[in-house]
Amino acid sequence: xxxxxxxxxxxxxxxxxxxxxxxxxxxxxxxxxxxxxxxxxxxxxxxxxxxxxxxxxxxxxxxxxxxxxxxxxxxxxxxxxxxxxxxxxxxxxxxxxxxxxxxxxxxxxxxxxxxxxxxxxxxxxxxxxxxxxxxxxxxxxxxxxxx
Numbered sequence: 001x002x003x004x005x006x007x008x009x010x011x012x013x014x015x016x017x018x019x020x021x022x023x024x025x026x027x028x029x030x031x032x033x034x035x036x037x038x039x040x041x042x043x044x045x046x047x048x049x050x051x052x053x054x055x056x057x058x059x060x061x062x063x064x065x066x067x068x069x070x071x072x073x074x075x076x077x078x079x080x081x082x083x084x085x086x087x088x089x090x091x092x093x094x095x096x097x098x099x100x101x102x103x104x105x106x107x108x109x110x111x112x113x114x115x116x117x118x119x120x121x122x123x124x125x126x127x128x129x130x131x132x133x134x135x136x137x138x139x140x141x142x143x144x145x146x147x
Contacts (some may be wrong), residue, residue: 004028009047011035037065045074053082062117070121073146079125081142085114114142 008030012018018032035041037052038061050073056062066081073079118125128143
């Protein structure tokens with residue numbers, strides 16, 4: 001369905017990123033709000049779909065941000081996560097371990113484990129799909145249903 005036929009609310013913590021998004025979708029009906037993903041200012045079950053794109057690897061508390069995504073999704077709603085995560089069941093390579101803290105200073109954590117983040121919400125969501133995409137499956141597209 002084209003985005004102009006949906007009621008969309010987009011958030012970002014950065015005013016600069018919000019401005020870029022507003023310019024990209026100028027004239028659309030998208031609502032843009034400055035907000036912290038770790039403390040969403042929405043009621044429980046506010047959205048049919050919640051999409052987190054490249055957010056969980058950059059926020060200070062990814063578990064809290066993921067919990068907020070689940071909280072604001074309605075029962076039977078869908079949560080889509082697209083981000084870079086450590087591969088499940090595998091530790092970071094020596095090179096990635098060596099550079100993880102330097103890269104984190106640049107704003108992203110290459111060692112975030114989706115499996116660890118999602119543990120606290122496992123009773124509230126059901127995994128529908130988890131696909132590795134791009135750059136040797138460093139990025140993953142994960143689809144969950146809130147139960």
